Amino acid sequence: MGDGDFVSDILSHAEESFTRRLELKARGVDLDYIAKRVAALLDLSEDDVWREGKFRDVVHVRSLLCHWAVRGLGVSMTSMDRRLNISTVAVSKSVTHGAEIDESEGFKRIYV
Numbered sequence: 001m002g003d004g005d006f007v008s009d010i011l012s013h014a015e016e017s018f019t020r021r022l023e024l025k026a027r028g029v030d031l032d033y034i035a036k037r038v039a040a041l042l043d044l045s046e047d048d049v050w051r052e053g054k055f056r057d058v059v060h061v062r063s064l065l066c067h068w069a070v071r072g073l074g075v076s077m078t079s080m081d082r083r084l085n086i087s088t089v090a091v092s093k094s095v096t097h098g099a100e101i102d103e104s105e106g107f108k109r110i111y112v
Contacts (some may be wrong), residue, residue: 034068042064049062
């Protein structure tokens with residue numbers, strides 16, 4: 001399977017991610033909370049987060065939402081595709097685009 005240190009590092013990282021997700025959920029951070037936070041940070045309405053379409057502002061806000069939800073909260077891409085009425089491939093691309101936005105805008109997953 002691999003070097004013992006490598007396996008230990010992977011398991012440690014997974015445990016940290018799981019613990020972080022539990023802490024966020026305990027503080028009431030869920031998908032709706034993140035949607036409100038993303039809308040506020042990008043100075044848009046919460047309706048814009050859930051609006052369908054390929055408008056630049058909608059793509060921007062939904063990408064950040066997907067990134068924070070999937071990578072931060074552990075929401076499945078399948079769950080996100082149903083909620084946003086887009087394909088799983090589109091969610092995956094949004095997660096990647098959202099990571100770029102998160103980094104370039106300096107948000108670094110600001111949930112609270």
